[in-house]
């Protein structure tokens with residue numbers, strides 16, 4: 001059975017839980033207490049070179065890290081990743097956008113806001129992230145005005161990846177009120193069969209107020 005190395009408040013890990021739920025694929029979970037240093041053990045670094053979650057271990061013992069690489073692997077041959085060469089590349093386009101402009105911007109602000117670290121960051125850094133985050137939301141708002149999902153009219157892993165942190169924008173102090181097309185897309189994603197509504201706040205982990213090692 002597939003093993004998922006997980007940390008519950010991580011929306012990067014939630015992406016993988018979401019896809020596994022859509023696929024109705026059984027898996028076992030190994031929790032990694034990232035704020036407690038469990039991501040930096042020699043054993044875990046052999047599984048995930050950066051020490052981050054999520055990572056997976058396949059039945060044959062091979063391992064894979066990086067949320068979007070895992071989504072691409074698990075979705076191969078399913079309705080969530082098109083066969084068509086151009087559409088597959090479009091999915092990749094949005095997965096890159098997600099890492100550069102959603103996860104590292106909205107995800108970072110959410111982490112700092114929910115764990116009390118915002119005040120420990122320089123105002124310039126926080127303001128830079130806020131400006132970048134609003135630009136990200138503006139891009140998504142314009143794109144989602146034109147079609148129901150990120151890649152033409154099909155729900156794919158691109159939507160799953162971007163949804164993970166875009167849907168938590170308010171937890172990062174970013175209002176979605178000026179973004180009706182994003183809000184309509186969030187509702188469409190939530191209506192997909194097998195959508196995983198359960199998400200976890202950092203508050204469930206008393207160690208999450210610490211800086212990452």
Ligand SMILES: N[C@@H](CCC(=O)N[C@@H](CS)C(=O)NCC(=O)O)C(=O)O
Pocket residue numbers: 007009010011012013034039050051052053054065066067068099103212213
């Ligand atoms: N690009 C990576 C980012 C993963 C990531 O940053 N995960 C966080 C939790 S959301 C983590 O494990 N952080 C621990 C650390 O940085 O040491 C991915 O998409 O999987």
